[in-house]
Amino acid sequence: MKITRITTAVVEANYDYTFIRVEADRDGLYGTGESFFAPGLTAILHEMIPLLLGKDPREIDRLARHLARKASGAGSTAGIVWNAISGIEAALHDLVGKHYGCPVYQLLGGKLRDEVRIYADCHAGGNVESWTPMLVPREPKWLQPLGSSFEQPGNYEPEAYSRRAREVVAKGFTALKFDLDSIVLLTGEEMHRPLNNVEIDRMVEVVRVTREAVGPAIDLAFDCHWRFRPSDAIKIGRAIEPFNVFWLEDPCPPDNWRQTAAVKRACGVPLLTGENLVQCHAFQPLLESQAVDLVAPDVQKCGGLLEARRIADLANLYGIGLAPHCIASPLGLMASAHVCAASANFTALEFHGQDVPFWDDLIAGDPLLQEGRVTMTDRPGFGVELNEEVAREYAKPGEGWFR
Numbered sequence: 001m002k003i004t005r006i007t008t009a010v011v012e013a014n015y016d017y018t019f020i021r022v023e024a025d026r027d028g029l030y031g032t033g034e035s036f037f038a039p040g041l042t043a044i045l046h047e048m049i050p051l052l053l054g055k056d057p058r059e060i061d062r063l064a065r066h067l068a069r070k071a072s073g074a075g076s077t078a079g080i081v082w083n084a085i086s087g088i089e090a091a092l093h094d095l096v097g098k099h100y101g102c103p104v105y106q107l108l109g110g111k112l113r114d115e116v117r118i119y120a121d122c123h124a125g126g127n128v129e130s131w132t133p134m135l136v137p138r139e140p141k142w143l144q145p146l147g148s149s150f151e152q153p154g155n156y157e158p159e160a161y162s163r164r165a166r167e168v169v170a171k172g173f174t175a176l177k178f179d180l181d182s183i184v185l186l187t188g189e190e191m192h193r194p195l196n197n198v199e200i201d202r203m204v205e206v207v208r209v210t211r212e213a214v215g216p217a218i219d220l221a222f223d224c225h226w227r228f229r230p231s232d233a234i235k236i237g238r239a240i241e242p243f244n245v246f247w248l249e250d251p252c253p254p255d256n257w258r259q260t261a262a263v264k265r266a267c268g269v270p271l272l273t274g275e276n277l278v279q280c281h282a283f284q285p286l287l288e289s290q291a292v293d294l295v296a297p298d299v300q301k302c303g304g305l306l307e308a309r310r311i312a313d314l315a316n317l318y319g320i321g322l323a324p325h326c327i328a329s330p331l332g333l334m335a336s337a338h339v340c341a342a343s344a345n346f347t348a349l350e351f352h353g354q355d356v357p358f359w360d361d362l363i364a365g366d367p368l369l370q371e372g373r374v375t376m377t378d379r380p381g382f383g384v385e386l387n388e389e390v391a392r393e394y395a396k397p398g399e400g401w402f403r
């Protein structure tokens, strides 16, 4: 079997959902993968296409390693190259699953569970929003009548958190995540932001009222986006211990895992990190130092499904759980779900599309998420297909559509 054609398409949603389609020399056989957004991503993808044409798509790992070696030879093992490799690797999985008539989880060793639990990423006041690949706010056509709700006054008041938490639980989700750093972000520095007691008290109050709003049975995680120094993160961690959070995410800058490890040693709150790390060896130092309780590789940029599975297994060796980061379309979320179904230490998978009005409609058939879960089916490949009629309506201007 040979790869005959590779094309891309980009949907301008809250982020750029970047799709890669790999076709083979078998009657209409193709696979579709998704990459995490990045500036210049489709240009990188198109540079990679000649390296793949004529190759056997069943040699998934060989092809991914070949792309990585070539990119490394050119001195560019930076993250963006890995976004591209991850999307191609995913498309190969979808294609090979379809070729053998089996779901992708079978290619990963078979499923350990029939449903994958989803946690909903939430912003307190709503997150109708859209961002360029450099995280500059933008207003695509679909957003103009709605208006961005991202930085409205009152968004970061405790009542906004409790109201939003109740709304999302009413949709059937049993695990939620809120941003904790947003409360102080508007006036602060980007990293190593020193916190005063009043600010820490506000964060603790947000955690308290959110817990009170949803009761003890709902899992609640809080994200700090790498903002704080360990001494302040420890104060936050200790103060929110009574509220039994699911995890505290990225409390400290990522440049030295000993900062995060210090937080973990000093308080009883589970910690999570890893959404920007690429390849399993990047996770090794933080796993070896037991700096966290959970890792969050992003399947759309960590190197692909096999790499995510390797990260999961390495973490499992240290008793550390898997809770993948995911801001993808339903197709990318489903690719991640196949890894989650096949990983022993899986805890929960992120969903970041609540306020994208067309998110469910981007794939054909029933909505993917039911009662905060994804059900793994016997359908071949990822088991979902883009609804191109709908998806194309939101195509990013200037990008080709699978041509």
Ligand SMILES: [Mg+2]
Pocket (backbone or CB within 6 Å): 223, 225, 249, 250, 275
């Ligand atoms: Mg995060």
